[in-house]
Amino acid sequence: MGGSPTPADVALGEPSSVLLLAPSGSDFDEGACVDLMTADDVSGGNVLSVTLTQPPAERMTVWNRQTSEQSPARAIIVDASADHGETESATDPEDDLSSTFAVDVLRSNAEPVDIGMALARHLGAWESTPEQTRICLHSLTTLLDSFDRDAVVSLISALNDLCDATGATAHHHLDPTAHDDGVVATVRPLYDAVIEHVPEDGWTVTQAPDDAERPSFRRSTAPPGGTAGTDPSCPETIPMPYSFDQTLDLISVPRRRTLLYHLKDLGVGTVPIDELVDAVVTRERAIPARESPDSPESVRVSLVHAHLPKLADLGILELDAESAAIQYHGNPALESFLRYMETLELG
Structure with missing residues (x-):
């Protein structure tokens, strides 16, 4: 050189x-x-x-x-x-x-x-x-x-x-x-x-100086009239409520993707956490490219202590510890994105 x-x-x-x-x-x-x-x-x-x-x-x-x-x-x-x-x-x-x-x-x-x-x-x-x-x-x-x-x-x-x-x-x-x-x-x-x-x-x-922050040049929320852009079945333009980096972070962890795919398929409503655990275990074991979970209990721990609280913080669901259930709110634009992602990953 x-x-x-x-x-x-x-x-x-x-x-x-x-x-x-x-x-x-x-x-x-x-x-x-x-x-x-x-x-x-x-x-x-x-x-x-x-x-x-x-x-x-x-x-x-x-x-x-x-x-x-x-x-x-x-x-x-x-x-x-x-x-x-x-x-x-x-x-x-x-x-x-x-x-x-x-x-x-x-x-x-x-x-x-x-x-x-x-x-x-x-x-x-x-x-x-x-x-x-x-x-x-x-x-x-x-x-x-x-x-x-x-x-x-x-x-x-x-x-x-x-x-x-x-x-x-x-x-x-x-x-x-x-x-x-x-x-x-x-x-x-x-x-x-x-x-x-x-x-x-x-x-x-x-x-960059040690104390300098990188500028992001991005919106933290979707612009008015933002588009889902991934699902031709959605006739109307629906705003995506999460920023680009938040969306990438959401789908960066395989187990959280599986959980989101399941919630998308269930639709809006209340779901017992036990049901979520069983569904995630079943889905992960059916995906050849994924490592099978060690046990349903390990899946429960990761959902209760990591993934469900993260989704609750973003307003995707409400977590009710007393009833051991979640209330899934849903968003058509997010679900359209998840359908696209699921097709890319699983075919």
């Missing part, structure tokens, strides 16, 4: 979010990406890599070239590119990394919210693993070229919140030569650190 120091040589610390500024496809960009994903130990972490332009096989090739084919503990490439024609080559059985790098193919017209939901789903699935998860988003340049800037900024803010909540770290690629200074200036404050390759000086690092 031209003899200049790599990000691994720079005193970066452990920020949860990093903006990586370098020309797309350059040796600088690729080397820095793997430096940030591997840190000190290639095999000591989980890898979540989002690709919007390159097929998964090319992202895997970058990894091979930079790490001599060492494998992370777990790895998923989220394919959000418009053309999935080369996806199969990323899972070639002759490739030593194919058994480690799974590929999650999103719909061909995937939007920022689809990317956010996919990452939340995988982070939730790995929440109990001892290894830290490192996320690569490749790239913001493609997102900003394809979607409204506010939607991209909302995605960045929501992913930052997810990283903070789960202990993950993330870096997002941006090609500064593809944007005017205003775009770069808009996204810079959203990150804990900015790593930039300057031709004359090599890598430079700018970090």
Whole structure:
């Protein structure tokens, strides 16, 4: 890489979010990406890599070239590119990394919210693993070229919140030569650190002060007349009562998703907690990709002490400890979103 120091040589610390500024496809960009994903130990972490332009096989090739084919503990490439024609080559059985790098193919017209939901789903699935998860988003340049800037900024803010909540770290690629200074200036404050390759000086690092808060640039409540946008059976526009990051957080934990799927199917009304426990146990045991719960009692503990109180705090339900029941309120927009999510996850 031209003899200049790599990000691994720079005193970066452990920020949860990093903006990586370098020309797309350059040796600088690729080397820095793997430096940030591997840190000190290639095999000591989980890898979540989002690709919007390159097929998964090319992202895997970058990894091979930079790490001599060492494998992370777990790895998923989220394919959000418009053309999935080369996806199969990323899972070639002759490739030593194919058994480690799974590929999650999103719909061909995937939007920022689809990317956010996919990452939340995988982070939730790995929440109990001892290894830290490192996320690569490749790239913001493609997102900003394809979607409204506010939607991209909302995605960045929501992913930052997810990283903070789960202990993950993330870096997002941006090609500064593809944007005017205003775009770069808009996204810079959203990150804990900015790593930039300057031709004359090599890598430079700018970090936010320890007491600085990242601006969110997002609404905490839905705008008037907001749309569900996911269910053609809903003839009217219905406001979603939760912010984008709250919605991603809601579906980030597998057991909470299962609980929400069941409540959606039941509809508004009062439900005994015992019935919820039995339903969640039954549903989890029927999902091949999920680990079966240790016991109904372990499910009860997690529902009563974690998931039901969280849903109650958001106004999704009321929890009555005396009667050991909940009152589910429901919201057509949230349930439309959950139907969409359930289809993505379970088919």
